[in-house]
Amino acid sequence: MGTDQQEAERPFRPAHQEPVALAEIAAAAGMIVDDVAGVAVTGVCLDSRAVLPGDLYVALPGARVHGARFSAQAAANGAAAILTDDAGAVLAAEAGLPVLRTTAVRPVIGAVAARVYGTRAEAPALFGVTGTNGKTTTTYFLRSLLRALGHQTGLIGTIEIVAGTTPIPSVLTTPEAPQLHALMARMRESGITAAAMEVSSHSLDFERVAGLMYLVAGFTNLTQDHLDLHGTMEDYFASKAGLFNAATSRHAVVTVDDEWGARLAAERRAAGAPTLSLATAGGTDADWRVENVRPDGLGHAFDLHGPDGATLRAGTGLPGLFNVSNAALAVVMLAASGVEIPTLQEALEAGDPLTVEVPGRMQVIATRPAAVVDFAHNADALERAIDAVRPASGDGRVIVVFGATGDRDATKRPIMGAVAARHGDVVVVTDDDPHGEEASGIRAAVIAGARDAVRAEGLAAEVVESAPRADAIAEAVRLARPQDTILIAGRGHETVQEIAGVDHALDDRVELRRALADAGYDVLVPERIESGTTPDQFRGPSPEGVKSS
């Protein structure tokens, strides 16, 4: 019987794996080793707790601790050998396993994992999406389009990983290199021919995607986020640009609605790499342009005009003009991969592939009052999300509930407060994931930004503080009139809230449904089961007041 971490690691692994000689691995990653004759490995793992028998345990010098300190545990779990740096080799000695040594561990993990899992063959075809906002949504659009084109598909991202029949819940947006390469092997084994994948800036900085080759890389946009890790927008841009090296992606589609996209497209072109630019917000100087955007149901229909007179008609039922941008990016990425335009048009017309449920992204919970859960958790996304749900006519107000994350980029807190006050009518400031920080201090910074904007700009928004989050959601429902819209922003699909190191069950969709039902409003019953509950449980304590639709 393995440990919980070992059980969690299994879904990432291929079912069949030939042993690979340690000497070959060392050669593939340019490492010199003394005596590893006869030693072979069948997997790669960088968490001692998740090591499976036969693995190469990669002992990384971490931000908190050197992984080599856990060598004995890796050995106890059946590791066949250890890969580490000079400092790690000293610590690993007590485990009595063969050691591969290198000066810097992260840069070689991709090549090592690719060698072990045999993932150089570029199967499945990989579509990688990066940018501040829109990665998850664009990958769901891509997956749906790929299916419409007849592919068996895989998915890797913030919400879930699908590499076979059973989805694996995600821990990271982009897993570490050993898991990524194991997933590629597993996908290949399962007959998956194409996969859509989110590529976070963290993963590019930490070289998690090393050793993969993307058929097409896509860029959504770049706005302020994650400056706690990247320091400046310039550094943040440099991280994202890592996906667009000729050595990482064969083709690229770059949305050039912001200055960063325009710069990225120009730099990639200057390097001589195949690049298509995409303008989705009125720009005319791009290879592909979105034109004639028109409301269609909750979403929009639009046309795409490309090189040599190519034209495509498309549409998405997801609210928000930003979803037109995401949908257009997915379509043009398929065109860049070599799909013929008539074939693409046929797929776009078969079963509305760009109208897919993306958990926690513009997810409609009720219609009167309109109630929407969205993942917007930075200023740009929050502004767009509020505007996307604002009723086109009438006196309906937007009541927005959100907070800011603790232990992360603190500079965005007042900015998010100001944006909410500018675009919303009632701003309910609450908690997101406070992590290790005092929650009231985070709320105070958001509220200060909102109130400063109200004062300085003469705004009419009402700013309210309410915590914990479930109470804030109930407060928004209490304040809402039937013609209003409630937007619960920031946590989307998430089902736990971390406060001072303790995870508390919390799902905005469940809380919102419950509060609406308690107030006697109708709610929509989800297609997907959230938080391990059943549709009946979603109806909250007053099921008689609820009807499904």
Ligand SMILES: CC(=O)N[C@H]1[C@@H](OP(=O)(O)OP(=O)(O)OC[C@H]2O[C@@H](n3ccc(=O)[nH]c3=O)[C@H](O)[C@@H]2O)O[C@H](CO)[C@@H](O)[C@@H]1O[C@H](C)C(=O)N[C@@H](C)C(=O)N[C@H](CCC(=O)O)C(=O)O
């Ligand atoms: C900031 C960051 O990315 N940190 C990553 C880093 O952690 P670290 O350097 O602190 O690791 P550490 O705790 O010092 O441990 C050192 C090593 O010992 C190992 N270890 C540790 C304990 C033990 O018992 N056994 C063991 O083997 C660890 O696996 C690690 O390899 O190395 C770890 C494993 O290699 C990663 O899991 C960890 O990601 C953490 C979990 C994380 O939260 N990362 C986030 C910030 C992230 O990557 N997010 C992006 C998306 C961001 C977004 O767009 O919103 C993502 O792609 O998910």
Ligand SMILES: Nc1ncnc2c1ncn2[C@@H]1O[C@H](COP(=O)(O)OP(=O)(O)OP(=O)(O)O)[C@@H](O)[C@H]1O
């Ligand atoms: N193209 C876009 N431009 C701006 N905002 C967007 C765009 N697409 C989605 N959003 C907003 O950003 C939120 C997150 O969307 P999504 O999950 O698709 O992006 P993401 O890049 O995967 O985000 P994260 O990396 O934070 O998980 C959505 O809930 C929506 O509010």
